[in-house]
Amino acid sequence: MTSLNSAGAPLLEVKNLVKRFPIRGGLLGREVGAVQAVSDVSFTIARGETLGLVGESGCGKSTLGRCILRLIEPTSGQVLFKGQDVTKLDQGRLRRLRRQMQIIFQDPFASLNPRMTVDEILSEPIEIHGLASNRQERLEKIHRLLDLCGLRRESLNRYPHEFSGGQRQRVCIARALAVEPEFIVCDEPVSALDVSIQAQIINLMQDLQKELGLTYLFIAHDLKVVEHISNRVAVMYLGRMVELAQAEELYANPKHPYTQALLSAIPIPDPTYRKNRIMLRGDVPSPLNPPQGCHFHPRCSKAQDQCRADYPEPQSAGTHQYRCFLPNS
Ligand SMILES: Nc1ncnc2c1ncn2[C@@H]1O[C@H](COP(=O)(O)OP(=O)(O)OP(=O)(O)O)[C@@H](O)[C@H]1O
Numbered sequence: 260m261t262s263l264n265s266a267g268a269p270l271l272e273v274k275n276l277v278k279r280f281p282i283r284g285g286l287l288g289r290e291v292g293a294v295q296a297v298s299d300v301s302f303t304i305a306r307g308e309t310l311g312l313v314g315e316s317g318c319g320k321s322t323l324g325r326c327i328l329r330l331i332e333p334t335s336g337q338v339l340f341k342g343q344d345v346t347k348l349d350q351g352r353l354r355r356l357r358r359q360m361q362i363i364f365q366d367p368f369a370s371l372n373p374r375m376t377v378d379e380i381l382s383e384p385i386e387i388h389g390l391a392s393n394r395q396e397r398l399e400k401i402h403r404l405l406d407l408c409g410l411r412r413e414s415l416n417r418y419p420h421e422f423s424g425g426q427r428q429r430v431c432i433a434r435a436l437a438v439e440p441e442f443i444v445c446d447e448p449v450s451a452l453d454v455s456i457q458a459q460i461i462n463l464m465q466d467l468q469k470e471l472g473l474t475y476l477f478i479a480h481d482l483k484v485v486e487h488i489s490n491r492v493a494v495m496y497l498g499r500m501v502e503l504a505q506a507e508e509l510y511a512n513p514k515h516p517y518t519q520a521l522l523s524a525i526p527i528p529d530p531t532y533r534k535n536r537i538m539l540r541g542d543v544p545s546p547l548n549p550p551q552g553c554h555f556h557p558r559c560s561k562a563q564d565q566c567r568a569d570y571p572e573p574q575s576a577g578t579h580q581y582r583c584f585l586p587n588s
């Protein structure tokens with residue numbers, strides 16, 4: 260999908276990004292196939308903006324997020340952060356840039372070292388990047404991080420297992436903030452938490468964004484989670500970005516049948532209101548062997564011959580972009 264420029268120069272610009280995982284087999288380890296986890300994805304994120312990224316399991320959300328930070332190497336395409344191509348940086352320059360780009364994962368327990376106290380967890384990035392000149396300065400920084408993330412100062416000498424899931428995610432957020440980043444990939448940061456705790460963490464992330472001027476790529480499984488935090492929302496299906504629009508526009512006027520199906524699956528609290536639920540037929544096809552034409556056509560009730568033959572080029576209506584021959588209008 261062609262990139263969509265928001266107001267001002269984008270902080271991040273992803274151009275035609277592709278990530279292919281070769282599958283090797285046999286005695287010689289020859290390539291016997293490949294998973295196209297991310298296919299020709301392009302978009303921008305403006306400074307201070309949140310772009311929500313949604314899609315079913317396996318559609319390539321985490322792969323895309325990790326390619327942006329080069330935690331995995333993209334196969335092709337460009338990732339421009341403040342105009343600098345991340346994919347071309349050597350290890351030294353990449354390490355310096357990592358200070359400005361951080362990631363928060365779904366499972367806070369797995370991403371924290373169980374043998375380190377919160378003090379050690381937060382001190383590590385500050386020391387690695389030389390962000391405090393003495394012990395006192397480091398402690399002041401850590402206290403500020405705890406305050407920002409709603410953690411008590413007594414937490415410092417505790418270990419990850421002594422916290423609840425929500426508090427552990429607060430520790431992960433504090434650790435990401437320790438290096439004073441500008442951009443954070445939030446990879447399903449609330450998916451593993453109770454619904455009541457999810458709202459608290461999302462509110463915290465919104466407050467931090469305002470206070471620190473952060474920019475987010477916020478990944479989630481379903482459209483409900485990203486509705487309030489996102490300025491724009493992108494929907495992925497089998498490695499492709501199939502729709503991208505301003506949040507209100509996407510929820511009010513979804514163009515792609517896949518987005519419509521995802522939206523119809525969101526429960527509505529009012530029992531007197533009935534909406535037509537669009538059931539998705541079948542499972543997500545294997546990315547090892549995606550269907551020809553539009554990858555969504557085997558599950559789409561509107562599919563016609565053209566959809567079975569060709570992949571739709573990006574279409575746009577104003578700032579609303581989608582890949583579908585038969586958009587809902
Ligand atoms: N290291 C790898 N080697 C081979 N295939 C991989 C690898 N990592 C991911 N994949 C495949 O790439 C596709 C995209 O995976 P990815 O984890 O990005 O999806 P996702 O949208 O984040 O899913 P989830 O919602 O479950 O987190 C999947 O088919 C997955 O099996």
Ligand SMILES: [Mg+2]
Pocket residue numbers: 320321322446
């Ligand atoms: Mg994922």
